[in-house]
Amino acid sequence: HGFEYLPRLNIKYNPSDQTVFRLSVGKAMRVANPIAENTSYFASSREFEIQDSLGVEVAWNYGINLTHCFKLFEREASFNVDAYRTNFENQVIVDIEDPTKLKFYNLDGESYSNSIQFDFNYELFDRFDVKLAYKINQVYSTYDGEKMLAPLVPENRALVNFAYSTTHSNKWMFDATWNYIGESRIPYHPLIEDNKTVSDPFYVINSQVTKKFKTYDVYLGGENLLNYKQENPILGGDDPFGSNFDASIIWAPVMGRLIYTGIRLKIN
Secondary structure (H helix, E strand, C coil): CCCCCCCEEEEEEEEECCEEEEEEEEEEEECCCHHHHCHHHHCECCEEEECCCCCCEEEEEEEEEEEEEEEECCEEEEEEEEEEEEEEEECEEEECCCCCEEEEEECCCCCEEEEEEEEEEEEEECCEEEEEEEEEEEEEEEECCEEEECCCCCCEEEEEEEEEECCCCCCEEEEEEEEEECCCECCCCCCCHHHCCECCCEEEEEEEEEEECCCEEEEEEEECCCCCCCCCCCECCCCCCCCCCECCCCCCCCCCCEEEEEEEECCC
């Protein structure tokens, strides 16, 4: 692919012992592997259209980070903010806007992403940690001359995590995570009910309990405890060889509640 100059600048500044500020600017490149990176779309009747001579993906990245540690009610706490912007000079576009085709071609127009994430960590009381996080993610690309939000990418996400251990040696450990997944754009497909163009927001709760022994751990956990599932994730399933068959337009869990248990051995 020839010579490519990739400058990068990283700056770190500590205005105090409790605060860190970071700044990064740089150019990056990668060789896309569109087939290997998009195998989920193969579960469909789409026809492949791959442009000749797909170019190297090249982008400029800009990011800032602020981390501040402090005392809250005499206990340790930290606050973190990340903000990033990526502008693509070239990108291999994965186009699923036509329900009968899967197209790969070089970017012709704008493509960029903006993301910002807030994190808060706090020890509410002894051995009980709380983590809160919220992320806003806007990803735009140009599809056949029209700039649109990238499909199936939620714009908003949130997380709440609780972790507790009964003693300093962690004989019992409890962990629970609540996830919020916001709306995302749904590409057009004739079999999507009511011509739905935006997914519904939903919640996913995962939890695990662990009992620690000297040489092994026993754990019991659950995933997707609210049993939330995407309705009709397989479009055209009654005609799997028809032109409308598509099992790739997925924006929510397709598996329901999962309960699991196991033993973890320690071998010295």
